[in-house]
Amino acid sequence: MSILVYTESENGTFKKAAFEVASYAKAVADQMGTSVTAVAVNVNDTSELGKYGVDKVLNVSNDGLAKFNAKSYASVLSQAAKQEGSKVVVLSQSADSKYLAPLLSVSLDAGYASNVVAAPTSTSPFTVKRTAFTNKAFNFTTIDTDIKIVGVSNNSFGLVENSASASSEDFSPEITSSGVTVESVDKVTDKVTIADAEIVVSAGRGLKGPENWGMVEELADVLGAATACSKPVSDLGWRPHSEHVGQTGKPVASNLYIAIGISGAIQHLAGINASKVKVVINTDPEAPFFKAADYGVVGDAFEVVPQLIEKLKAFKAANA
Amino acid sequence: MKILVCISHVPDTTSKINFTDGDTKFDTNGVQFVINPNDEFGLTRAMWFKEKQGASVDVVNVGGPETEPTLRKALAIGADTAIRVNAEAKDGYQVAKELAKVVKDGGYDLVIAGRESIDYNGAMVPGMLAEMVDANFVTNCISLEVDGTNAKAVREIDGGKESVSTTLPLVIGGQKGLVEESDLRIPNMRGIMMARKKPLNVVEPNGASTETGTVKFEKPAPKGEVTLVAPDNLDELVNLLHNEAKVI
Ligand SMILES: Cc1cc2nc3c(=O)[nH]c(=O)nc-3n(C[C@H](O)[C@H](O)[C@H](O)COP(=O)(O)OP(=O)(O)OC[C@H]3O[C@@H](n4cnc5c(N)ncnc54)[C@H](O)[C@@H]3O)c2cc1C
Ligand SMILES: Nc1ncnc2c1ncn2[C@@H]1O[C@H](COP(=O)(O)O)[C@@H](O)[C@H]1O
Numbered sequence: 319m320s321i322l323v324y325t326e327s328e329n330g331t332f333k334k335a336a337f338e339v340a341s342y343a344k345a346v347a348d349q350m351g352t353s354v355t356a357v358a359v360n361v362n363d364t365s366e367l368g369k370y371g372v373d374k375v376l377n378v379s380n381d382g383l384a385k386f387n388a389k390s391y392a393s394v395l396s397q398a399a400k401q402e403g404s405k406v407v408v409l410s411q412s413a414d415s416k417y418l419a420p421l422l423s424v425s426l427d428a429g430y431a432s433n434v435v436a437a438p439t440s441t442s443p444f445t446v447k448r449t450a451f452t453n454k455a456f457n458f459t460t461i462d463t464d465i466k467i468v469g470v471s472n473n474s475f476g477l478v479e480n481s482a483s484a485s486s487e488d489f490s491p492e493i494t495s496s497g498v499t500v501e502s503v504d505k506v507t508d509k510v511t512i513a514d515a516e517i518v519v520s521a522g523r524g525l526k527g528p529e530n531w532g533m534v535e536e537l538a539d540v541l542g543a544a545t546a547c548s549k550p551v552s553d554l555g556w557r558p559h560s561e562h563v564g565q566t567g568k569p570v571a572s573n574l575y576i577a578i579g580i581s582g583a584i585q586h587l588a589g590i591n592a593s594k595v596k597v598v599i600n601t602d603p604e605a606p607f608f609k610a611a612d613y614g615v616v617g618d619a620f621e622v623v624p625q626l627i628e629k630l631k632a633f634k635a636a637n638a
Numbered sequence: 639m640k641i642l643v644c645i646s647h648v649p650d651t652t653s654k655i656n657f658t659d660g661d662t663k664f665d666t667n668g669v670q671f672v673i674n675p676n677d678e679f680g681l682t683r684a685m686w687f688k689e690k691q692g693a694s695v696d697v698v699n700v701g702g703p704e705t706e707p708t709l710r711k712a713l714a715i716g717a718d719t720a721i722r723v724n725a726e727a728k729d730g731y732q733v734a735k736e737l738a739k740v741v742k743d744g745g746y747d748l749v750i751a752g753r754e755s756i757d758y759n760g761a762m763v764p765g766m767l768a769e770m771v772d773a774n775f776v777t778n779c780i781s782l783e784v785d786g787t788n789a790k791a792v793r794e795i796d797g798g799k800e801s802v803s804t805t806l807p808l809v810i811g812g813q814k815g816l817v818e819e820s821d822l823r824i825p826n827m828r829g830i831m832m833a834r835k836k837p838l839n840v841v842e843p844n845g846a847s848t849e850t851g852t853v854k855f856e857k858p859a860p861k862g863e864v865t866l867v868a869p870d871n872l873d874e875l876v877n878l879l880h881n882e883a884k885v886i
Contacts, residue, residue: 388765388775388777389775412796413778413793413794413795413796414795414796416761416777417765417777417778417793418765419761419762419765420730420734420761420762420763420764420765420766420768420769421765421766421768421769421775423731423762423765423766423849424765424766424769424770425769428849429729429731429849429850430730430731430762430849430850431850432759432760432761432762433759445853447856449759450757450758450759450855451649451655451664451756451757451758451759452756452759453858454655454857454858455655455657455855455856455857455858456855456856456857456858457758457852457854457855457856458852458853458854458855458856459850459851459852459853460850460851460852460853461849461850462848462849462850462851463849496774497774497804497805498774498775498776498802498803498804499802499803499804500800500801500802501790501801501802501803502800502801503795503798503799503800503801504798504799504800504801505795505797505798505799506797506798507797509797511796511797512796513796513797514796514797516885517885517886541886553818553819553820559780559814559815560794560798560799562814565651565675565756566651566675566676566756566814567814573885574879574883574885574886584651584652585651585652588651591858594883594885595879595883595885597875597879598864608864609861609864610861611864612862612864612865612883613864613865613866613867613875613878613879613883614864614865614866614867615866615867615868615869615872615875616866616869617869618869621869622869622872625869625872626872626875626876629872629873629875629876630876630886633876633880633886
């Protein structure tokens, strides 16, 4: 009966999103009067999960799962849900979890709600709040099947600490073969990704050319932030496509989003509106971004950004 | 190779989003509908397979008669046949179930869908469909090559990309990268004329049920005024971000 939560990891350690989905699962478990069981794949030390409300960890340790594979991972979760008799499965909205969720949904005959941003508003009927129309609206959705899958948007629920401790047991599911083989992974490991970042520094066509991105990267460095860009910037080849954010690019749901030389077109805003605090730096006081932002500086990025970097460095030194 | 491109019919990206019927229905009044951008990249890649590898390309939508102009546009871009499953699209599961029947009946080798639709943002249909028809599945697909029954694809992952090999039958969830923006085709006069004569077959649904339901929609709370900070007073910005917003 327990709530099952998939706690994602990378190189043997949990991602931050794992603690957020665990916190979410705990909230659902409290609402439904049950406990939380986590599935962890190839994680060295799972004890930290207790802090976020997990009662029991199913530890899967298998070389066949060394690389993420949607089909095989969905099958592991499906077997875990069956073993535990779970009626609710919680997962994150990372690229990997979004990949496996629809597969899991079919194999468990479970209805799935993606982009969920709050704890269920009711557990009978099971109702969740999700974003739709690329953050232009919320949709209260019921999941009507016996088993339910909830995909929780990153940074939407936050971390909630509990003073519990988690027991741990080995879980050895059958590993299903997959018709999709991962040949190679090309991943920047020394940079924060847009999906995981708490702060995103983004720049647009106002920066005039790719040679001016040094200050954007430096600002991101100081803040421990990921870098992003508007669509024309990636279309022009100034920055890689993977940095393109917005309605047709990557979604951003960071705590802080800093937009430099970005006008704030509706398609851009739609994709970044889920960020909690928005700062805009733009020479044009009429730029639409000022209507969407919390803080704004009307000024030239080439003057403002280098100064801001200095101020932030000083702030960090003072608060270190 | 028989290719099916799944087309979702969505409000243009500039649309103002409003609701009617006590906030339970999307208000289509004055809204311009387009091919879902992710599907347009997929359709354009399908055209490449048609021209370079002799593939046939059909397009499909699950929806009411109002989606036919969107399907005609896909025909004008170059698809051979359009299929409309005559049912209101209610949730990802129901749509996937209806599409599964089309895929089985038509014996398609490759199904190109979008990573997600920009209206419901479900990111559900392609994966569910793949599982229902027992096909391989790659989503967030930014590159696809097919050679016989073998396929190579690149998938965007958080912080990078991943190259995979797989085999047909295959379903992909595509996005920008499959083709570039500059490769997208605006239908020309000849394409539009030809599209009028191409078949648009309306098939009856098999009456798939739903797994989820909409209770109501809600718009985000209106935003407060922006706090402006003078460019020569950036200490104040740092202070606000630290003490007021508490994000640094
Ligand atoms: C179907 C569709 C989908 C789209 N999807 C997306 C999407 O996902 N993401 C996206 O970003 N866009 C998207 N767009 C494009 C969008 O409509 C805008 O064209 C785009 O966001 C504008 O990018 P920008 O703000 O960088 O450039 P611009 O609109 O050119 O704005 C540049 C800004 O920089 C300011 N500026 C100039 N010089 C300086 C300076 N020295 N210092 C500070 N500021 C300066 C200017 O005042 C201006 O506001 C989409 C468009 C369509 C039609
Ligand atoms: N009603 C529909 N008819 C045909 N294809 C659809 C429909 N809805 C979704 N799709 C396909 O599934 C993809 C993902 O949609 P979604 O799961 O709704 O985010 C879309 O990009 C389309 O390719």
